[in-house]
Amino acid sequence: MPELATRARAAPVLAIDSLSYAYPHASRPTSGMLSPQGGSNIDLVLRNVSLTLAEGEFALVAGRSACGKTTLLRAACGLVPHFHGGEIVGSVHVAGIDAIAHGPGDLAAVVGYVAQDPETQIVSTTVAAEIALPLEMRGDPPASRARAVEEVALALAIPHLLSRTVDTLSGGELQRVALAAALVTRPRLVLLDEPTSQLDPVAGDELIWLLRRLNEEWGVTILLAEHRLERCLAAADRVIAMDAGAIAFDGSPRDFLAWAQQADTALETPAARLFSLADIDPLPTGVRDARAILRKERVGGPPTETCEPARPAPPPSDRRGFRSGDPRPSPGAMAAEARDLWVELDDGVSRGDVLRGVAFKIARGERVALMGRNGAGKSTLLRALAGLAEPARGKAKAPGGIALLTQNPSDYLVRERIGDELPGDAGLAALQIVGLENVVDADPRDLSGGERQRLALAIALAGRMDGDELPGLVALDEPTRGMDRARKRDLEEMIEGLAASGAGVVVATHDVEFAAVFAQRVVLLGDGVVIADGAAAEILSGGWYFATEVARILDLPGVITAEQGAASLDPEGRR
């Protein structure tokens, strides 16, 4: 071990050379051995990856779903191949330690790993014990452990959680505890796999800037895989884009945006798209950068500056966000209603009101985004509408029936054949609605993430349709978790199709950019109370955290998408 420690201090933090990898049981077209180049083997998850990270870098790994981001992080912490098995060629050195020769246990002192789901990376009962565990495994004495736990808790602003049990924490708190456990050994490299996917915009932004602070003050090297690039691009020094297991781009955030504009527009951030549509150079890495460029270029920008928007905001919409051309529900066709709704739940410590006098209506054909921070009551409201949560007072009803898709679509899939999940003509009709009628004999586990979501929705819809008519309300709870932008576009199309067929669609989401695209109306919950209810353009341009990136850049009422933003700017692009 002392020899390993000496090597750790001298070498680059991460050095990957010609790495190719296939998970066990992956089918191979020809021979069993991997070619070092990884060339034509279609089952490789990583293909000839070479990468070096220097001390103190903050690198962002971008790419579509299943492009190899998670596997790259697993290789960097030794889980691949030590834990997952499979075939590997090439080399991985973490702080000078050969990660292929040594296991993750040996690497634990130099690398910390935070996975996407905090629920599965917590192994102790109390927060203090969870954070102290890696030190305990290393044999650190109690006094040293106590000091390290105290320091990391202070750094992550969680000292008040130390005496709590982990089953009483929210998702955001759990994610911070997992990060604390990864940081407590003062590793030189921290790997994070979509750490903000379950967090609301407030907690997500806080986590990214916390990482930046740790990177600057502690000198920790960060390798972060994320889909919501607009959230973290401004904090990163470098972006590594992956495509089909290979590195497609490696450079600065600004160069990455220029590359994405040409190579894969699904990786563009809203700010970059705004500038691209408005033909403004250079492309901005974040809100601050965009505002600075607009100021310098003297383009119509935020009202705080001297510039005024050169074009008026998009056509005004009514309170529910309907514009000319939008399908309007027939008068009185109500999909769901909550009246003075109070719901009390036990959070593991005490009972408390999660919803406090909520009142709102959704019409058939309406597309509504239900937003708010973690614990605001979004899921509870949907559960109350579906009859899963008993109101303590008031009423929640969906007169035409409700199909609710909860956060994890896999919970609906319990059989090994799609046809067994949805038997008969009614089952087939539900599959036709979601476009899966041709895969009746397939195993649900063989479907892609998006297809699984559609199948789960079909299971929720089955038998609730009156002929071709959908139930009054279709509710989706956090459907975009871990989704890349291409899959979000598919989901958006599905939502539009459901609404066009006459169902009211309500989506509980933290994803502001997604809400801006699909929703006509946004209902914002805060601590169990409706704190804002109005047109999406109005709500998502009127704040800071629950506002799109374009809205934060331009600060113009009603302007929330890149297309609207570009239209609001001067046609010449300059003033």
Place this chain on the structure above:
Amino acid sequence: MRSPFAYTPRSGPLQAASPGAAVAYLGALVAVAFLYSSPLVLAAAGVAAVLAGYLAGAGSAVRVALRMGLTLALLVVAVNALVVDRGETVLLRLGELPLLGRVDITAEALAAGAVIGLRAAVTMVGFAVYSACVDPDRVLRALRPVAGRSALTATLISRLVPVAAADAARLRDAGRLRGPAAAPLGRAALARRLLTGSLDRAVDVAATLELRGYALEPPRRPRLMESFGGPRYPKSFRERSRYDRRFYAVGALVLIAAIAGKLLGADGVHAYPTIEVGVPPATVALSALVVLSGLAPMRRKAPRTRHA
């Protein structure tokens, strides 16, 4: 929904005590229940366990354990009365019953069943107080240097049980949300899905343990590290509590008194052939001592401090 038996950190003496001291104290109460058949001593052990639980703030765990324990006790009394044909005081002749043959309900069998049931109830309350008040992380930490593999297994189980319970609740919810034309969830499908899900979860938890360094050799003792030139740390950081002595002393006192009482004939109870209950002064004294031991988790009143 959190289990009432789940550990909840509180600032009471029992929670602050080291796992060894808490186990010694609660174990002594359970040991008394196993050593004695005297209803008075058993009731005293039960009262002590209930008192200890309430004083430690685990009232809900005690209430649930009492409900479960007394239900079990009633069941034991009924079963014992039906299957045991010893005893001379026949209360009821049920005649020939299928499988059981000739059944006579005797007062002795009822009394013997009540003793066994009471013993089970006291044990359940004792374990409920342990579960709600003793930090499982500290127990595992104490266990790890002496039995690494067992500690690993216990860690996996202690984490997977609540995760599996949460998974089951989610699956049941999803089952209720299935459309009427979808195949019903069904117990077999639910069980199979839970099992495969638990295996996936176990793999994730095992990966986390691997990353935390669980595969490394068992942790070395700090004093050993100091002797090999490692940094020195104040002794106050050894994981002890100022209440440890209290619980060790009370546990030892109760156990010694119970053993001595047993040797001196304080357990003068026989169910068969006829019920004999002797209540000598030693039994009364032991029962009083056991009840008083239930006050051990009481917090000492803080001295008044005058603020400037």
